[in-house]
Amino acid sequence: MPHSPHWIVPSLNLLASLLLLISFAMLSRRRTQRLITLFAWQGAILFTSTCLVAYSSGHKELYYSAALTLMLKVIALPWILHRLIRRLGAQWDSELLVNIPTTMLVGLVLVIFAFGLAQPISLMATTITRNTIGIALAVIFLAFLMMITRRKAITQVIGFLAMENGLFFAATSATYGMPMVIELGIALDLLVGFFILGIFFFQIREQFDSLDLRHLEALKEE
Amino acid sequence: MSPITMVRQFGEVLLAITLAPLFVGWTAQCRAWLQSRTAPPLAQPYRMLRKLFHKDVALAAGATPLFRMTPYILFGSMVLAAAIIPSIATDLPFARVADAIALIGLFATARVFQSLAAMDIGTAFGTMGARREMMVGFLAEPALLMVLFNAFLLSGSTALPSVVDAYSAGPLSINPSLTFAGVAFVMVLLAENARIPIDNPSTHLELTMIHEAMLLEYSARHLALIEWASSLKLFNYACIGFALFLPWGIATHGADGGWALLLAAGALIGKLIVFGAALALVESLSAKLRIFRAPEYLATAFLLAVLGLLVHLLLGS
């Protein structure tokens, strides 16, 4: 175990709490562009925390995944998203299914639940980041909640990506990251999936000339 | 089987064949007296038969062979029944052919043939009569079976000779269950033989008649045979009743020499005279029921028989 300076752990916890904060912010934002920005911030924090973990724990391969995060989640995806919404003219996210205060409350409950779940795990964890597992789980739940409460296709995708972030954070914080092969595979899937999404947006657009999910409720048991 | 048993058998059958119309005549006479009419002579049924036998048959156009066979089948089955029922003696070689239940079956066969024949010509009345006859039949049979059940519980057998033997072996006593059964049996007898209150043999009022409606198309010898068969039926029922409820005097197994037989014959005639009178009395006292009341009437008979059954099982004799 290489040396880990005393300031590492507090700063990691700080980052983690920032992550949680951002998730709540995403939950409360209405404008799609804001969401994308927040998503990018989330990626950035993830990148930093991963670097810190890599530095402190001395697992070199974590740097690669950090780099991967940087490229993918901080630069590539937000950029593409921005261009997308500009092309699709979908900057404005209209109403939510549930009003914001309620969402917040539910989110709060979820966070508590997540911490409760993570308790046994973090007790066992040997990593210096053990306390952040609960936060990772909370981030996942909140992303899930966001997907449920949003109406537009793009926002759902962002929620999906946020969930991915949460997972990544969980991986790094619980186990110093998965083996490299898996990381690559995951990243690849993410990328492909994202491209498919892009294709979708245009197809949906040309069929429904809107990304509002209300048009996507035709298939049901009448 | 020894010649004496054969003689007994045939003697009984002949006795039945000859006595049956006489019995009907006697009943009619009693009725006439009770209704203070001048009675027809006792031998009136015989004259009737003789007249009918010498007439020509007027056969309806659409009649099938079934129609022409039926009178013979009716007569045949009734004679056969007479051969099975121990009216004067129990040791009859032919009695083993059918027990009481089979006897009911035999009567049912006769009934079905008569109804089919009645439907054969395709007149409105024939079918109506057939329908009503069958209805009375399916209502009467359960009651009759319950009556037999009573007898079986007492004697442990449904073969009439054994029943009689069993009774006469035991002490002479009126069994409570049998009283119920007896009443039920009489009611069934009235219904099955087209007597008041279910049917009236001496009317041709179309809307109420059952038995006569089935005979409308018959004439001459066919009619004679049918009439004879129905008198035999009444006679047979009476004999079944005697065997079940008043078996005294019937020459039982073993004790059936010539004198015993004579005695039995005398007893039989005596019972018939009394029964005929009683029958006439009942018929004169009661009024004919509407056809739709028949179910209630027969249900009562059934109920009485079942009561007898339960009484027996409860008192456990």
Place this chain on the structure above:
Amino acid sequence: MSHPGWVSRGVVLLQRHDLHWVLLLVLGWLFLGAIGLLRPHSLRFVARGLFPAGAVLGLGVALLGAVALLAGQAPQAMVLPLGLPNLPFHLRLDALSGFFLLLMGVAGAGISIFAAGYFRSGEGTAPGLLGLHYHIFLASMALVVLADDAYFFMVAWELMALSSYFLVVSQHRLPEIRRAGFLYLLMAHLGALCLLLCFGVLQGGKWQFTFDAMRGAPLAPLWATVAFLLALLGFGAKAGLVPLHGWLPEAHPAAPSPVSAMMSGLMLKTAVYGMLRITFDLLHIQFWQWGVLVLVLGLFSALYGAIFAGVKTDMKRLLAYSSIENIGIIFTGIGLAILFAACHLPLFAALALSAALLHALNHAFFKSLLFLATGNVLHATKRRSLGALGGLAHTMPWVATLALVGTLAIAGLPPLNGFVSEWLLLQAFLFTPRIPHPFINMLVPLGAAVLALTVALAAYVMVKFYGIIFLGQPREPALAEAHDANWLERIGLTWLALGCIAIGVLPQIALRATGAVTGLLLGQTVNLSSRIWWIAPIGAKQASYSGLLLLAGIICVVGITFVAVRILAHGRFRRTVPWDCGYPWQTSRMQDTAEGFGQPIRHIFGSAFDMERELPSPSDSAPRYRIHVEDRLWRMAYVPIARAVQRLSDSIGVLQGGRLAIYLLYSFLTLLGLLAGVL
């Protein structure tokens, strides 16, 4: 029993490979069906060629069954290298299966011969396909009684249902026939599922699916009862026991007449077989409560069937309800047998069981005969409603005569076969007071009364059936050119009619057959008197009956009377018109109708029906009387179930509301729920 030498030698020869022969013949049936596909559209090839061959095979099966039954050797077993791993197909031929093979073979032969003459081209399915289904049907029924393990039994059982379904819908262009077929297959499948569960209980947790293992496995009383109830459900559904009878009056009329005959005469009996196999063979204990249950169900079905047969005006529907009645009688016998067996009165149990078995055999004969006869009427007149028939005795004397035999037999009249079994059953009832349970021994005798009522009602129904179809005047002019059965059909009908007479006249032989079965199942047979023309099942003193002598007696007396009348009187007669009651404008439409015949029954048992009447008003110029009688149980049992399913499926549609967010919510809640669960 004493055979002449050559017979016994032949019997020995057959016994040695009895089961193999049977299997060979059954495969022969399948083969016949298969080669029918070579020229599926040639009626000549299939009908005139294959069906008679099938009939011959049927006779062979019957012979082998009889050998297995009467030669009284040990059961033969055999294993085929098919089926599931660890569970190859087991076959077994013992007295019970032998009896039912006999039944199927004999009656099936008659039906096949008839079918050879019956099928016309251009009626629904191609003849080749029809032949395939028909012979698979026959073979699967034989395999059902031969099967000796649960899996093979179920396979044969469902194969039977499937092939008969295809036969039922052979004229599938008519929607109502499709509906009937659907209802039939559905009920059959549900019943099969119950049987599946029943075997699931019987396998005793050790996955021993062979019947031998099940015989050995002891069951707790509770489990045994569960198994029994499941079996009752499953086989009751197949047998058409009320209230599981819904499919029967639909499917039997829908099928072509030989198929109706097969279903009613043979297929229902496989349910009886299964009931006996499980109750007396596989389950090692019985409880008297079971007996009471079966008895009550049986009596109820019997009465119910008889009542409805009385009011129905479609001749095949009428016969279908009469099948329910007869099945009810058979199950009454089984119930009595269970009751007696549970009370350790094996002799009386044997009596009741012989009655049930014998009635199964008899029903195979007379019901098939009558269904085939209706087939002839259908072909000759294109009419199924009694209201349009009448007077066919003049135009179709063969059918009329042979149908008369069937009518008298099913009406339970001596000296024909129907009477014998009912007589035996009533005899069995007479001993119910010996049962050592208070109440039961008082109430069960009433069952005898219900039975008597049923039998008498059957007579009523049959008078209606025969009288209205064959007697009277033709109700429609078209009936005048109705044609009689062709020679193949005559052979089939005659064969079955002879069966009715033979069993009725010499019931002793049939009793020997059933005796072998009761000996196997109860270790007890009714007492078989040495002379061939008597039966006295308990003892000559209790009761005895002789169909032969009864018949001889009637014939003698009738003959003597006839001759006497000719001698003493004369034989002259002249034809005249019927008496017109002083109303000379009578038409054939003024005869009493089938509805009219149903009237007393509607009057007496009115509460059993859903009736809708259409009465003419007195001032009606063209008065019409129409009455429609429906099965009340249909409304009370079947419709609610269908409604419940409909409602549930309507309400469940909400789950698929089309909103992605809601779907996500489902999975989210599932996740949280499970997490809370493991926490």
Place this chain on the structure above:
Amino acid sequence: MEILIVLGLPLLGALLLALFGARRFAAELNAGMSFATLVAAAFLVLRVLRHGSLLALHEQFFVDSFNVFLVALTAFVGFTTALFSRPYMRIEEQRGRLSPQRLRLYHSMYQLFMAAMFLALLTNNMGLLWVAMEAATLSTVLLVSLYRTRASLEAAWKYFILCGVGIAQALFGTILLYFAAERVLGREGMTALLWTHLNAVKGQLEPRVLGLAFVFLLVGYGTKVGLAPLHNWLPDAHAEGPTPVSAVLSGLLLNVALYAVIRCKVLVEGSIGSYLPGRMLMTFGLLSAVVGAFFLWRQRDIKRLFAYSSIEHMGIITFAFGIGGPIANFAALLHMTVHSLTKSSIFFTAGHASQTAHTQQMDGIRGLAGISPTIGWGLMLGSLAILGMPPFGVFASEFLILTTAMREHPWTTPFLLVALGVAFAAIFRKVQPMVFGESDAPPLPHSPALVPVFIHLAMVLTLGIYMPFALAEWFRAAARLIG
């Protein structure tokens, strides 16, 4: 070696078809590649039969009796489906519903999908399993939306989001699994995600963590299995995609997803030693069976109908796995096999049926037996088979499942009865008028390729009355493995 071929051939096929997929011979090429894969799979099977289970490439790949028979099944159904899709897609093209470009996409994606499934089946690495499952989803999303109609887009979208989210849960489950394993096996040599190693040490894995992990894995992969209430994507995707895709989705993808669930169940049950996972599976199974059955009752669209029937059957299989024990597992494996064979054949006939009638609405499909007997009787026999009518194999497995359930968990049997009964009524009352009755529709322009249908049905029939010794042994071994 065979493993690499089995994996490589579809990838190669995907590449080739991406290039030539628009050409005339593309369909034949597709079938050819599938056939080659089938041959390779056959060799793999022989190898396993001869030498037993084998590990390859640093233990990254693993073949045992459980997955090898799924590999064989997948290759076989993949091949027959390719055969079927040749004339089917040709008719679609003639009808102008698809352009050659779309066909290119279709063909290459088809091969890619096969490759993904083979990877999922063959890999020994739980992480790779996850990757492969995700890849399988991604490759089919575009197939579902192949027609580019509003409905198909919507279906594909829902499919993508629901399965994507589900898969994400599965990833978290995998992470937890890794987390638990790492503390026993350590990070070195990357053995901590290899199923064989995990299986070896499953006794020492931390129960609570594995319990949590199983929940996430079950919800994740269960979404792809189509377990209620996670099933909502399934009917839409099956109904709106082209029929061959519906066939492979229903016949293969669900199996593979269930395979993943079962692999996880083995580990978890070994670790926490309680019946909790089994009970969960049983509950999910029963729920899916009942829900699926009642959904069946209200269907109007033929492909939707059989999609729901897939949900019902997946429920039954899951239930059987939940019961556990040699017999139930055996039955479940058997049911997996016969279900995928039967259901794919049904989809073949259903596709042609709807082409004949120019509609997927069942009210519009009538009298198939009259128009073209092969389609009609194929549909009738297939439906009877899937409804569990003997002598078809589905009955064999249902026989074992029901008889086992009756003894081990009697309380479940009423639900099973209701599910099976309602499903029977629902499907048969729809199929009967489609096959029988009158119709005046003209037969298809291009002769339908129903050879696969009858091959499948013949195999199912055979399994019902005779099971080859090798296959039985195979199932037994697999059943023992699952425990």
